[in-house]
Amino acid sequence: MKRTVRKSEPVRNTEYDPFARVYNRHWGKDYRAEALPIVEKLLLSRLAPGAAVLDVCCGTGQFTQSVTTLGYDVAGIDASGEMIAFAAQNAPGAALTVADARSFSLDRKFDAAYSVFESLNHIPDRQGLLSVFRAVRKHLKPRAPFLFDLNREPAFILYWNTVDALVAEEDVCVLRMDYDEQTRVGACRMTTFRKDRVWERDDFTIRQTCHEDYDVQDALREAGFRDIALCDARDAGMEGDAGYARTFYLVTR
Ligand SMILES: C[S@@+](CC[C@H](N)C(=O)[O-])C[C@H]1O[C@@H](n2cnc3c(N)ncnc32)[C@H](O)[C@@H]1O
Known part of the structure; x- marks a missing residue:
């Protein structure tokens, strides 16, 4: 249903x-x-x-x-x-x-x-x-x-201090991640490109505490x-x- x-x-x-x-x-x-x-x-x-x-x-x-x-x-x-x-x-x-x-x-x-x-x-x-x-x-x-x-915190220190990328047929995604130990906030700045006839770009940030x-x-x-x-x-x-x-x-x- x-x-x-x-x-x-x-x-x-x-x-x-x-x-x-x-x-x-x-x-x-x-x-x-x-x-x-x-x-x-x-x-x-x-x-x-x-x-x-x-x-x-x-x-x-x-x-x-x-x-x-x-x-x-x-x-x-x-x-x-x-x-x-x-x-x-x-x-x-x-x-x-x-x-x-x-x-x-x-x-x-x-x-x-x-x-x-x-x-x-x-x-x-x-x-x-x-x-x-x-x-x-x-x-x-x-x-x-x-x-x-x-x-x-060890997961933030390990995984949220990296640069990473995903490259697929119709999607490209770049992740630049920083974890601030003072504020305990991780910021993942993302740039995505998606193919809808032409490639479209988006920039945005996802945060975790x-x-x-x-x-x-x-x-x-x-x-x-x-x-x-x-x-x-x-x-x-x-x-x-x-x-x-x-x-x-x-x-x-
Ligand atoms: C890492 S994703 C996990 C999604 C899903 N639980 C899964 O296992 O794939 C985190 C999700 O939390 C949602 N989210 C973040 N803050 C939220 C809030 N204040 N209220 C409701 N949803 C929220 C996001 O929109 C996103 O879909």
């Missing part, structure tokens, strides 16, 4: 809009392949078949679709309308809403929620995290679990979450590059 995309409110964070097409085509395959078994083991195994699951920052929806295919009733929210437009194609059975994770409001409650691929590193500060945690908690049924992953673990846990508690459990991605079985210095947080409403 194909569902329609809702827009729950005016959204400010659209830094992924210009990235959406390249992301949809080329990003995250390895991550998704390694993350799905972790989400299944830590989160989905606790749910009844057909349970209602919320994908927070669902992006282009390939992961959303994987969870839908496992038989769950999945809804996704993301701040980027362009990312959600691809999600509507990739996850046609999911209920999708363009909304900021810090302030969204859906008219239903879920048996579980997850946010993967370090999406919450895009939230700039502790206050923002607190807003996300409060908004997610508001949408969960009592005792429902919430799982998310965050990159730790390296949250302190004590801020994350403090904000979780302040939002009302409990049973906070941390799992290193390597210990959870993520053996590739994406597993380096990444923590999965599993909490209960």
Whole structure:
């Protein structure tokens, strides 16, 4: 069944809009392949078949679709309308809403929620995290679990101080990345070229914040979450590059 995309409110964070097409085509395959078994083991195994699951920052929806295919009733929210437009194609059975994770409001409650691929590193500060945690908690049924992953500082130091490029038939993407240890902010300045008869250029910046673990846990508690459990991605079985210095947080409403 194909569902329609809702827009729950005016959204400010659209830094992924210009990235959406390249992301949809080329990003995250390895991550998704390694993350799905972790989400299944830590989160989905606790749910009844057909349970209602919320994908927070669902992006282009390939992961959303994987969870839908496992038989769950999945809804996704993301701040980027362009990312959600691809999600509507990739996850046609999911209920999708363009909304900021810090302030969204859906008219239903879920048996579980997850946010993967370090999406919450895009939230700039502790206050923002607190807003996300409060908004997610508001949408969960009592005792429902919430799982998310965050990159730790060694990952920023290793992966966010590089220059990289992707060259494909109809997309070229150059990434210049800097991580500032003072502010704990990583900036990825991207230049993309895409071929739509002629080559079109876009320049934009995507930022992530390296949250302190004590801020994350403090904000979780302040939002009302409990049973906070941390799992290193390597210990959870993520053996590739994406597993380096990444923590999965599993909490209960
Ligand atoms: C690295 S992508 C991950 C997307 C998806 N979870 C996946 O696994 O492919 C991060 C996503 O977070 C979204 N995002 C960033 N800040 C957001 C916010 N404040 N509210 C909602 N979505 C946000 C971006 O638009 C982007 O789609």
